Amino acid sequence: MSQNPDAQSSSSNLRTIAQTFRLTGWISFWIQLVLGVISGIIVLLFGIFSQRAGSPNNNPGTGFGVFLAICGLVVLGGGIYLAFRYTRIGNKLLSSNPSNRPRKVETVQVLRLGLWINLGGTLVTLLGAQAIVGTLVARSISPQAVTTQLFDPTRIISGLDMLVVQANINTVSAHFSGLVASLWLLNRINKS
Template identity: 90%
Template sequence: MSQTPDAPSSSLRAIAQTFRLTGWISFWIQLVLGVVSSIIVLLFAIFNQRTGSPSNNPGTGFGVFLAICGLVVLGGGIYLAYRYTRIGKQLESSNPSNRPRKSETVQVLRLGLWVNLGGTLVTLLGAQAIVGTLVARSISPQAITTQFFDPTRIISGLDMLVVQANTNTVSAHFAGLIASLWLLNRINRP
């Protein structure tokens, strides 16, 4: 196979393959964790609306709101991971005008870093609010003289699933951070 003057060099092909592989790995990790977290948060929102539900605690609402915000930001991270695969495909182009410039690629990677850092922050704040509410619920004293059991003091399995959903979302953002950092390091190698 003869190499034309405009064909990408072997190092450029290696970078392109790294972008595609890392982009797909990051895309699927974030997508799977995001879908699982979304389903759990959706279930929580549905069951939390029932009156008399042990999960019906107004203090958890802000934490769930932040968890949903973290999932929305994760959608941006998933899009950027997919965009990394498209950058890899463009880098393999035999036409140099179709290849993105290094500065454009670095800008996309930095955006990916900021999106995933922001998503991690929002999701961690949501996790802190939810866990704080659950801890307050678990240690608050119940009146001994009351004859009725207070269901709002129960920490249900659904409450713990919301904590797990937040952990999944943070893990998804972490995968996006690792992918962006890896690619940024790879293209800045001498």
């Protein structure tokens, strides 16, 4: 027997981990990218329409919430990059030259960075959602300025307001998919 069974097992295990990195990285990449683009478009539209003169959406709480939502989207860009990087790590792990393969310590550091980025993005986005929802709740439960002669349009919750809440939920979902991918890969690499 010219081949060592342990070497075959190690090679097979490395190939499995590399394929797991590639598949998980691509799934996470596309989920985060699609949800991030949808959220970005919604927040951008909200920003354009809320700047109109006399718009009922000009509220300091909503403005801060939208700012945090944009910050969450920026952080999501880092999560998308790291998901793509996972696919590159998977390709490097398949390299026939052992010196081209990333070390386990380096790979774990990248995964931990992915965890921290997605956790931070989730926190910022949730804070933005809380600010926006808090403003909408305050608007909805405040005494309505409806009299026989006066109607206050700032008390109306518009569909655009609800779209911004949906955009925040999409962003949180994107960060969650990044967290799941990082945790899954960290678990897989620690089992090897």
